[in-house]
Amino acid sequence: MSLGFHPEFNPSQPSSAFACYPDGCCEILSVCEELDSFATEAGWRPLSSFADNRPVPEDFEGDPSELDDIQGPWEEWFTPADALPTIDGLIGALEENPDDVSETGDAEALLFELRALGDALRAADSARASFRLMLVE
Template identity: 35%
Template sequence: MGMSVFPVFNPKLTGVKFEAEGKLLFDQFETLDAIAETIEVARFSSFGDDRPIPEDFDGDEEDLEAALGPWDEWYSPVEGLKTMVALLDAIAEEPDFADQLDDCEHVVEELTEMKTCLEAAVEQGAQFRLELAP
């Protein structure tokens, strides 16, 4: 059992749903961020809650949410789409990037699923953000 990352949309999308588990995206987000930095696009994780964890915090996830307070930031699906397309292109075109990923084929499947949802968000005028779930 591990964490998953998935997109949330505001307003909710119609006609499309994120059909991936998101576990590989969570497991590989540091590598995806490194690839994004190398190809000079927004980091994969930059579309999620990146508020710093207080230095003295030692509780669990529920306590962290209470300590940080509500999070209501949303991002442009156009910007998210640029990152997902750039990552997919870089992985397809540069074997070194693909080699850095564990289970590259399935990471690409999850990124492609994210891309499909972001394309729909652009069409439907929805904002998005990445959230985590156990």
């Protein structure tokens, strides 16, 4: 089983365009550092900034799921409109020249996931829902 990003919505969006991705965006997560670097250079907000970026205590050796016990629940939410310029920009750049964006990822799978994430965020934006990216296994 692999890790992936999955959008969580507040309030929840039962008809989310992302419901068909129960394991999340594995390709996006696997090349997230590259995507974040590209986004930052292009002047867009990094995708990882919409995920839980709280620092992990140096002496923590447990399972990531145990972090909530130490740090408390993560309560931060974002507006989809803040993420859409990044997602749309990455999609456009990948369509134009995939190697400029990610040298290690599967460009076709990455585009598929970014488009699905963009569709889900547009639907959430229309519903005035907030979102955040969660790690799922």
